[in-house]
Amino acid sequence: MKSAWPEGLKKTKTRERVLDVLEQEKCPLSALEICARIGGEGAVWPSTVYRTLEQFEKNGVVNRLTVMGSDTAVYELNRFCHKHYAVCMSCHKIVPMENCPMEAFTPRVQDDGFQVVGHNVEVYGYCAGCACNKSEGK
Amino acid sequence: MKSAWPEGLKKTKTRERVLDVLEQEKCPLSALEICARIGGEGAVWPSTVYRTLEQFEKNGVVNRLTVMGSDTAVYELNRFCHKHYAVCMSCHKIVPMENCPMEAFTPRVQDDGFQVVGHNVEVYGYCAGCACNKSEGK
DNA sequence: ATTACTGCAAAGCATTTGCAGACTG
DNA sequence: CAGTCTGCAAATGCTTTGCAGTAAT
Numbered sequence: 001m002k003s004a005w006p007e008g009l010k011k012t013k014t015r016e017r018v019l020d021v022l023e024q025e026k027c028p029l030s031a032l033e034i035c036a037r038i039g040g041e042g043a044v045w046p047s048t049v050y051r052t053l054e055q056f057e058k059n060g061v062v063n064r065l066t067v068m069g070s071d072t073a074v075y076e077l078n079r080f081c082h083k084h085y086a087v088c089m090s091c092h093k094i095v096p097m098e099n100c101p102m103e104a105f106t107p108r109v110q111d112d113g114f115q116v117v118g119h120n121v122e123v124y125g126y127c128a129g130c131a132c133n134k135s136e137g138k
Numbered sequence: 139m140k141s142a143w144p145e146g147l148k149k150t151k152t153r154e155r156v157l158d159v160l161e162q163e164k165c166p167l168s169a170l171e172i173c174a175r176i177g178g179e180g181a182v183w184p185s186t187v188y189r190t191l192e193q194f195e196k197n198g199v200v201n202r203l204t205v206m207g208s209d210t211a212v213y214e215l216n217r218f219c220h221k222h223y224a225v226c227m228s229c230h231k232i233v234p235m236e237n238c239p240m241e242a243f244t245p246r247v248q249d250d251g252f253q254v255v256g257h258n259v260e261v262y263g264y265c266a267g268c269a270c271n272k273s274e275g276k
Numbered sequence: 277a278t279t280a281c282t283g284c285a286a287a288g289c290a291t292t293t294g295c296a297g298a299c300t301g
Numbered sequence: 302c303a304g305t306c307t308g309c310a311a312a313t314g315c316t317t318t319g320c321a322g323t324a325a326t
Contacts, residue, residue, distance in 0.1 A: 010280055010325050032315075048282055050316060068258055071209050071290080072315065086247040089255065098246040101259070105239035109224040113266030114233060116224065120206055121239070122258040128251030148300050148305060170290075186307055188291060209315085210290065281324070292313070299306070 006059035014044050018052050019061070019077075027094045028065060028074035028085075067094060068124050086123040090130035097123060144197035152182050156190050157199070157215075165232045166203060166212035166223075205232060206262055222259040228268035235261060 005011055021037045022029070029037070031049045038044045053075050056062040062075045067087045074094075084097045102119050109116070125131075143149055159167070159175045167175070169187045176182045191213050194200040200213045205225050212232075222235045240257050247254070263269075 012281060012325075014282070030315085043283095045283055046315085047284080047317075051281080054317095066204050066206070066209055068204070071204055071211055073209055086245065086249070086252055086254065088252075093249075095247055095249040095252060098248055099243075101239040101243035101245070105237075107224065107239070107261045108236040109233055109261065110236055111224070111233040111266055113269060114224055114226075115263045115269045116261050117227065117263035119262065120260040123245045123247065123254050124257065125253045125255035128249055131251060131253045150300075150306060152307070168290085181308095183308055184290085185292075185309080189306080277326105279324105279326085281322105283322085284320095286317105286319085288315105288317070290313105290315090292311105294311085295309095297306105297308085300304090301302105 006056065006061050009055055009059065014038075014048055015052050015056075017044065018049060018056070022062060022075065022077040025076075026096065028067075028076040030072045030074050032072075034075070065120070068122055084121040084123070086125065086127075088127035088130055089124050090126055090133075093127045093129075095127060097121075144194065144199050147193055147197065152186055153190050153194075155182065156187060156194070160200060160213065160215040163214075164234065166205075166214040168210045168212050170210075172213070203258070206260055222261070224261040224263065224265075226265035226268055227262050228264055228271075231265050231267075233265060235259075 009015070017038045018034055021034050031053055032046060034053075035044055035046050035049050038049075053062060053064070057064050057075075060078055063078050064073050064075050066073050067085065069087060069089060070092060082100055084100055086095045086097055087093070088095070101121060107116055107119070147153065155176045156172055159172050169191055170184060172191075173182055173184050173187050176187075191200060191202070195202050195213075198216055201216050202211050202213050204211050205223065207225060207227060208230060220238055222238055224233045224235055225231070226233070239259060245254055245257070
């Protein structure tokens, strides 16, 4: 199922490829990773990918996030479903979470009048593979 | 109240100043901001601040975090109390939250065997000042 | 034909690394 | 004194910007 093409943006080969990559991936990717996945024959330049992602973000097609333990921005297709991730501190794998702690929670902010628009939750720890290696190592 | 000096680290003027700055501040600062606050007379070099913060982090004296909407790492003194922040999307102010949604919540991760070690919650929106300006603007 | 998009090069920042001299324990 | 830190310079890596040619509407 294809996402609707964002209004006002020209449909070009590069942009379609970027969107394809994100559509196939269920975990967020960095701009350079997207670049690499397209790679090969019709190489695409990082600057173009960054500009494309910037446009896509403005149009709500993708979300830009930065997860713990890395300062590289990653992008995911906006699937219009509420989602959070667990990040492996060892291999940096990003695994989707199935539930959200904010469903039944009202944040209390130390600044009267702060208008809460959204939230971002990240869980960190060790993924199955890495947790396993660690315990073997004993 | 001073934090205990981390074991194994030499006590130098620079490190004490970095710690002072963090002790006085209740919101996280970037390495360069810390640098600037020390500034003036006995200037300190960014590389040194980064190295200092790295050591402090390893020793659990500070926490390094990256909040939404900025890819610059910020550091806060580890006050050993569980804390989360609200980030203003307009002025990037960081305001502490008073409660935590994870207290009564068990994350369900789509990877059997993922060992959860900790979490990171961020709320975003508009701080009192910015929310106010926005509505005046109408 | 306009206007937006892309390749490409070069600049911008935050952050890291290397090294010799300075300082701490 | 030995080992650790620091000033400083230079390198790195992600990301942004500028510009002229190319493609989309």
